[in-house]
Amino acid sequence: VNVDGQKMSKSLGNIYTLNELREHQVSPLAYRFWLLMAHYSTHVNFTWEAVTGAQVAFNKIKNQVRGLGKNSGQVEEDYRQQFLTAINKLNTPTAIALLIKLLDSPLPAPDKLATVLDFDRVLGLGLADLKPLEIPPEVKQFTADREAARQAQNWALADQLRAQIEAAGFHVDDTPEGPQISQI
16 A cells, blocks of 8 residues: 555654544555455555545445345346355455446345345445434434425525535435435
């Protein structure tokens, strides 16, 4: 791991700790995810932009997995074979790309979940331990108020409420089924 093009080392004083990651709202598992996105034989350059970007991508994956429900189906064998091929070559970037492709695939949710959890036995991203998203009542209220403002075409108020939702650590997407709340 490099920092600003130099090897990360204590003697150079360019090391970061898990506490510093947490201070920047980057979880240790998001850091692991960031490392898995790079091939083992390449150097990675640590920047806060890169690891916070990995945190955003990892949050998206966690939200997608939460959305699959709790009923696990059958592991999809074609995805499993592609994953094993990548992992047997220690090609974790391909394995991560396959995970993302799987989550975006049209497979039934129970089969997606079973396959994701099968992948995670190797990746170790804690996806099996995810709990349902708990949305605080004030975020639910901000979302309802924002939807009412949108219906009234009061865009300034809707934007202000979106900012309050994001300040609380959540994101809202407008979908045909209504607003969808996810964790940032």
